[in-house]
Amino acid sequence: MTEMNNVASVIQESSRRELRDLVRTQLQMLLEQHDLRGAKAILVPVQPADIAEVIEGLPETMHALVFRLLSKDEAIEVYEYLDYSVQEKLLEEFRSQEVLDIVDKMSPDDRARLFDELPAKVVNRLLEQLSPAQKEATAQLLGYESGTAGRIMTPQVILLKENFTVAQALERIRRQANASEMIYYLYVTDDARRLSGIVSLRQLVTAQTEQKISEIISRDPIYVYTDTDQEEVARVIQKYDFLAVPVVDREQRLVGIVTVDDVIDIIQEETTEDIYALGGGVQSSGDNYFQTDLFTVARKRVVWLLVLLITNTVTGTIIKSQEDILQKVVTLAAFIPLLTGTGGNVGAQSSTVVIRGMNTDEIRSLATIQVVGREALAGAILGATLGTIATVWAFLLQGNLQVAIAVGTSLIAISILASVSGSALPFLFRFMKLDPALMSAPFITTAVDVVGVLIYFGLARFILKL
Amino acid sequence: MTEMNNVASVIQESSRRELRDLVRTQLQMLLEQHDLRGAKAILVPVQPADIAEVIEGLPETMHALVFRLLSKDEAIEVYEYLDYSVQEKLLEEFRSQEVLDIVDKMSPDDRARLFDELPAKVVNRLLEQLSPAQKEATAQLLGYESGTAGRIMTPQVILLKENFTVAQALERIRRQANASEMIYYLYVTDDARRLSGIVSLRQLVTAQTEQKISEIISRDPIYVYTDTDQEEVARVIQKYDFLAVPVVDREQRLVGIVTVDDVIDIIQEETTEDIYALGGGVQSSGDNYFQTDLFTVARKRVVWLLVLLITNTVTGTIIKSQEDILQKVVTLAAFIPLLTGTGGNVGAQSSTVVIRGMNTDEIRSLATIQVVGREALAGAILGATLGTIATVWAFLLQGNLQVAIAVGTSLIAISILASVSGSALPFLFRFMKLDPALMSAPFITTAVDVVGVLIYFGLARFILKL
Numbered sequence: 042m043t044e045m046n047n048v049a050s051v052i053q054e055s056s057r058r059e060l061r062d063l064v065r066t067q068l069q070m071l072l073e074q075h076d077l078r079g080a081k082a083i084l085v086p087v088q089p090a091d092i093a094e095v096i097e098g099l100p101e102t103m104h105a106l107v108f109r110l111l112s113k114d115e116a117i118e119v120y121e122y123l124d125y126s127v128q129e130k131l132l133e134e135f136r137s138q139e140v141l142d143i144v145d146k147m148s149p150d151d152r153a154r155l156f157d158e159l160p161a162k163v164v165n166r167l168l169e170q171l172s173p174a175q176k177e178a179t180a181q182l183l184g185y186e187s188g189t190a191g192r193i194m195t196p197q198v199i200l201l202k203e204n205f206t207v208a209q210a211l212e213r214i215r216r217q218a219n220a221s222e223m224i225y226y227l228y229v230t231d232d233a234r235r236l237s238g239i240v241s242l243r244q245l246v247t248a249q250t251e252q253k254i255s256e257i258i259s260r261d262p263i264y265v266y267t268d269t270d271q272e273e274v275a276r277v278i279q280k281y282d283f284l285a286v287p288v289v290d291r292e293q294r295l296v297g298i299v300t301v302d303d304v305i306d307i308i309q310e311e312t313t314e315d316i317y318a319l320g321g322g323v324q325s326s327g328d329n330y331f332q333t334d335l336f337t338v339a340r341k342r343v344v345w346l347l348v349l350l351i352t353n354t355v356t357g358t359i360i361k362s363q364e365d366i367l368q369k370v371v372t373l374a375a376f377i378p379l380l381t382g383t384g385g386n387v388g389a390q391s392s393t394v395v396i397r398g399m400n401t402d403e404i405r406s407l408a409t410i411q412v413v414g415r416e417a418l419a420g421a422i423l424g425a426t427l428g429t430i431a432t433v434w435a436f437l438l439q440g441n442l443q444v445a446i447a448v449g450t451s452l453i454a455i456s457i458l459a460s461v462s463g464s465a466l467p468f469l470f471r472f473m474k475l476d477p478a479l480m481s482a483p484f485i486t487t488a489v490d491v492v493g494v495l496i497y498f499g500l501a502r503f504i505l506k507l
Numbered sequence: 508m509t510e511m512n513n514v515a516s517v518i519q520e521s522s523r524r525e526l527r528d529l530v531r532t533q534l535q536m537l538l539e540q541h542d543l544r545g546a547k548a549i550l551v552p553v554q555p556a557d558i559a560e561v562i563e564g565l566p567e568t569m570h571a572l573v574f575r576l577l578s579k580d581e582a583i584e585v586y587e588y589l590d591y592s593v594q595e596k597l598l599e600e601f602r603s604q605e606v607l608d609i610v611d612k613m614s615p616d617d618r619a620r621l622f623d624e625l626p627a628k629v630v631n632r633l634l635e636q637l638s639p640a641q642k643e644a645t646a647q648l649l650g651y652e653s654g655t656a657g658r659i660m661t662p663q664v665i666l667l668k669e670n671f672t673v674a675q676a677l678e679r680i681r682r683q684a685n686a687s688e689m690i691y692y693l694y695v696t697d698d699a700r701r702l703s704g705i706v707s708l709r710q711l712v713t714a715q716t717e718q719k720i721s722e723i724i725s726r727d728p729i730y731v732y733t734d735t736d737q738e739e740v741a742r743v744i745q746k747y748d749f750l751a752v753p754v755v756d757r758e759q760r761l762v763g764i765v766t767v768d769d770v771i772d773i774i775q776e777e778t779t780e781d782i783y784a785l786g787g788g789v790q791s792s793g794d795n796y797f798q799t800d801l802f803t804v805a806r807k808r809v810v811w812l813l814v815l816l817i818t819n820t821v822t823g824t825i826i827k828s829q830e831d832i833l834q835k836v837v838t839l840a841a842f843i844p845l846l847t848g849t850g851g852n853v854g855a856q857s858s859t860v861v862i863r864g865m866n867t868d869e870i871r872s873l874a875t876i877q878v879v880g881r882e883a884l885a886g887a888i889l890g891a892t893l894g895t896i897a898t899v900w901a902f903l904l905q906g907n908l909q910v911a912i913a914v915g916t917s918l919i920a921i922s923i924l925a926s927v928s929g930s931a932l933p934f935l936f937r938f939m940k941l942d943p944a945l946m947s948a949p950f951i952t953t954a955v956d957v958v959g960v961l962i963y964f965g966l967a968r969f970i971l972k973l
Contacts, residue, residue, distance in 0.1 A: 320863075353848055377843065378822050
């Protein structure tokens with residue numbers, strides 16, 4: 042990113058934000074003066090996604106009021122853009138008929154995600170009151186495990202038969218378009234609802250109206266199963282540049298589709314989880330962090346810090362057990378932070394690259410042993426470079442050649458140790474079905490700190506003949 | 508992610524991978540036996556994205572051979588899915604007419620990205636030989652700065668006029684569909700090519716054929732400028748759930764669109780950059796890391812390790828300057844790793860959350876002072892918790908109450924210091940137009956290590972009255 046781009050982007054962002062802030066300020070003023078007509082007028086040209094952000098910036102007492110200014114269709118769209126916490130609070134303020142009007146008209150996938158956040162009692166009451174078709178669609182989605190394709194799919198798809206003509210297909214699309222989130226891919230099924238192929242709206246509008254669907258169908262479509270992990274669904278859509286991917290059950294029956302816009306949100310959520318885990322073991326909650334209370338925040342960070350406390354106790358005990366040598370050559374203590382710091386960092390570099398490679402599927406065909414071997418070599422190169430520099434550096438600083446050599450050689454050993462454990466542990470955790478991003482850092486730090494300090498004192502005793 | 512999902516996902520991934528490996532093995536065998544007809548037959552049912560992966564797994568000498576087995580249209584599609592490094596090597600092997608056939612038929616955005624990776628000499632030669640229309644399109648894209656909407660957009664869009672009927676619009680789509688990447692959004696422009704609105708193919712197929720475009724147009728469309736940063740483009744598409752966003756120049760003339768599939772790749776690239784920077788200062792190159800040579804890998808990691816060396820020298824010098832107190836109470840040295848380790852980690856947690864919040868736009872309307880204040884409080888809560896535990900812990904381990912109190916109080920001070928610098932520095936770097944993800948960690952570690960150790964010895968001297 043160049044400086045120029047940054048400036049341009051900042052300007053655009055801030056002008057959009059300013060506009061939004063302006064709408065919010067004016068809206069709040071109008072509402073305080075009970076000028077509902079003015080308030081309604083000011084919202085007319087604003088996009089639903091932006092209205093959602095304006096609402097989130099207003100005092101809570103005004104949320105329901107603004108909502109009632111919107112037309113029914115717009116209200117539902119705006120509602121779907123709101124944060125879960127705001128959605129939930131709004132439901133409490135609405136009269137039950139209003140609640141029902143909105144919840145019944147939401148798309149089933151958005152509704153299922155809202156229900157995930159609501160108390161079970163509320164969900165059951167709402168489910169009871171839904172129209173039969175919506176009730177069935179939602180109950181079905183809620184039946185799939187969270188984090189799977191079944192849970193995030195939308196069941197509304199337009200189905201075609203192979204013997205339809207293009208004209209018949211277009212007529213069906215015209216009739217069903219309003220009830221469907223995605224009309225750019227049409228799905229061709231047999232009598233048992235088994236998926237036999239896909240036709241795109243692009244193919245339909247460029248074909249002759251009297252052609253049969255069977256002539257333009259793309260067979261052997263790529264699909265996912267209802268229990269496919271959502272990250273894998275995201276990978277499929279990304280790899281093939283799809284706008285949506287069909288979801289089938291174990292009998293190959295089409296049950297829904299996952300669309301690209303949901304996939305972007307999933308990628309973002311999963312990445313935040315990984316980034317938090319790598320960035321000092323912060324647990325992600327899926328909520329907007331900046332709206333979470335501080336004690337929850339502290340609780341989500343303290344676990345990894347307590348692990349550090351224990352690791353450091355072990356390291357500290359080892360250091361204390363070397364009191365004899367430390368009292369003779371106090372200089373040795375001065376290099377402990379350098380050694381554990383460098384080791385921890387080399388380990389973090391290896392595990393970061395390997396975990397990211399797993400998640401983006403870049404590691405693909407490489408065997409574990411190839412990756413670990415590669416990282417061990419990289420660690421050796423880094424260790425040799427740093428070890429040489431550190432030896433010279435330590436000698437210049439402290440004037441004790443033996444200590445300098447002990448530091449340099451330890452650094453080589455520690456770099457190799459760190460890169461091997463940094464690259465191997467993620468594979469071990471994946472094999473054990475644990476999340477590599479969350480589990481790797483504590484174990485790498487412990488291994489590198491404890492073993493690293495032992496190596497250092499061992500080498501120092503040997504070189505200094507103590 | 509539950510265990511069940513993981514298992515399902517692993518099974519599916521591995522079965523797809525096995526299939527691909529099988530195709531690759533068979534293909535290699537057939538090519539070694541010079542059975543080109545058999546080799547061609549085996550590739551017929553395989554998707555272009557998968558053929559690209561099969562090629563990448565074959566020995567380099569076979570790449571061009573496999574390529575020549577494909578039909579012209581398929582070859583271009585497969586080529587666009589290949590890694591840049593493979594694309595580049597293939598170009599060297601082709602006869603110049605073959606090269607031209609492929610490069611001329613690539614979509615302009617993919618071609619511009621390939622040209623980015625090629626030597627300037629090759630690019631100029633290729634540009635010369637392109638057909639006039641393609642030459643102009645590519646030269647235009649290459650004129651925009653890398654990382655902006657102008658550089659990643661595709662100029663091929665279908666334009667409509669307000670006075671068209673729906674039937675006329677559909678006819679134009681039918682004729683131009685082949686040359687356009689995206690036909691689901693149509694753009695309405697005036698005589699000066701200024702963007703006046705958008706019509707979706709959904710609207711067109713559900714409208715009456717004799718209706719005018721002006722009756723169904725969505726006015727005031729959301730757009731980006733040619734110099735809008737690509738991350739901002741990604742945010743716009745994500746926020747509004749778009750399939751594409753129009754790109755206009757400073758005179759509001761439509762010059763192209765950015766599509767959602769390119770945006771997913773951008774999100775992934777930018778996230779890898781951030782994750783690498785946070786995970787121990789690995790520099791990202793945009794290439795597939797697992798295909799980069801090891802010396803390049805080591806070079807991309809060594810910078811941050813050298814910064815650590817210098818930081819630790821300063822810390823080491825401070826520790827050495829405290830030799831008098833360390834020799835009297837050797838126990839003090841045992842807690843240095845705990846203090847710097849915890850401080851570094853608390854700082855990393857704060858900066859991770861803030862940097863991620865900046866990138867996902869979650870921080871939005873919060874002022875810097877609010878965010879830093881929040882983090883300072885979180886740091887105080889964490890510090891108080893850890894300080895209390897560490898005091899008890901240190902006393903139980905070493906039996907020296909004064910040292911234990913010095914450790915506990917230092918931990919509180921260091922936690923607050925770390926969370927304040929961890930949350931404030933990213934804002935400072937953003938303000939200075941530097942990348943917060945890349946710059947924050949070194950400065951936070953330095954501040955926390957150096958100041959932290961000073962705080963510790965200061966408190967120890969005070970409490971132990973040394």
